[in-house]
Amino acid sequence: xxGRLTVLLLIPAxxxxxxxxxxxxxxxxxxxxxxxxxxxxxxxxxxxxTGAPNFVTAVLADYRxxxxxxELTVIxxxxxxxxxxxxxxxxxxxxxxxxxx
Amino acid sequence: xxxxxxxxxxxxxxxLLAPFMWLFAAYVMVHGHDSPGGGFQAGVILAASIVMxxxxxxxxxxxxxxxxxxxxxxxxxxxxxxxxxxxxxFSGGNFLDYGALPLPMDPVQVRVIxxxxxxxxxxxxxxxxxxxxxxxxxxxxxxxx
Numbered sequence: 640x641x642g643r644l645t646v647l648l649l650i651p652a653x654x655x656x657x658x659x660x661x662x663x664x665x666x667x668x669x670x671x672x673x674x675x676x677x678x679x680x681x682x683x684x685x686x687x688x689t690g691a692p693n694f695v696t697a698v699l700a701d702y703r704x705x706x707x708x709x710e711l712t713v714i715x716x717x718x719x720x721x722x723x724x725x726x727x728x729x730x731x732x733x734x735x736x737x738x739x740x
Numbered sequence: 741x742x743x744x745x746x747x748x749x750x751x752x753x754x755x756l757l758a759p760f761m762w763l764f765a766a767y768v769m770v771h772g773h774d775s776p777g778g779g780f781q782a783g784v785i786l787a788a789s790i791v792m793x794x795x796x797x798x799x800x801x802x803x804x805x806x807x808x809x810x811x812x813x814x815x816x817x818x819x820x821x822x823x824x825x826x827x828x829x830f831s832g833g834n835f836l837d838y839g840a841l842p843l844p845m846d847p848v849q850v851r852v853i854x855x856x857x858x859x860x861x862x863x864x865x866x867x868x869x870x871x872x873x874x875x876x877x878x879x880x881x882x883x884x885x
Contacts, residue, residue, distance in 0.1 A: 688848070689851050689852070690848040690849060690851050691773055691774075692773070692774050693773065693774050693775060693776075696778065700859060701855055704825070705835070705836055707821075707858065708818075708822065708825065708836065708858075710862075711818050711821055711861070711862050714869050715814060715817070715865055715869060718872045719814075721872070722811075722872060725877065725879075726879065
């Protein structure tokens with residue numbers, strides 16, 4: 640029953656999504672919003688301002704360096720969480736582990 | 741992963757392969773400035789070489805990077821990145837505004853150096869975290885942390 644209800648609800652959602660996808664600008668359309676705000680500025684000034692021949696590097700590491708810092712922090716936090724969750728087996732404060740070799 | 745796995749052939753092949761993987765990681769990191777690549781990819785290549793050494797030679801001294809060293813690297817990477825950001829903040833620019841770093845060079849070149857510095861930070865951090873996760877999972881497997 641729940642499954643049929645889910646399917647019945649998903650069909651209108653699919654119709655709405657397909658309708659919205661049909662309205663998206665074409666790939667590579669120069670007049671789409673993604674290419675009319677900061678992208679021309681980056682293309683015109685990135686090489687002189689950052690010295691990077693590669694625009695991806697210029698945006699990733701320089702204009703959006705804060706973003707990359709966040710990504711590195713996410714990875715660091717993930718590693719820390721792995722260490723905290725999995726790496727606490729022979730903690731000296733737990734007496735049970737001292738008994739078992 | 742404290743026990744060795746493999747044979748003299750595997751051992752020799754891994755030892756032969758590892759320096760070239762490190763060289764390739766350095767290439768990907770430095771050349772990421774001009775072409776696809778960068779710190780994340782270079783860090784993964786570096787971590788893959790160390791995981792390979794650990795799989796073949798065990799987690800002892802011969803595997804290039806100790807578990808504690810991996811933890812140090814994982815902390816040093818974000819610290820280097822943030823340190824460059826804070827350094828440019830204290831040099832009169834904005835946070836992560838590398839052009840403000842007090843180096844005796846053209847501002848554009850200073851930006852290039854700053855970008856390379858943060859990419860190196862990303863590489864060290866990714867390497868440390870991946871090796872750390874591998875070590876923790878391996879120690880979970882054989883009961884030693």
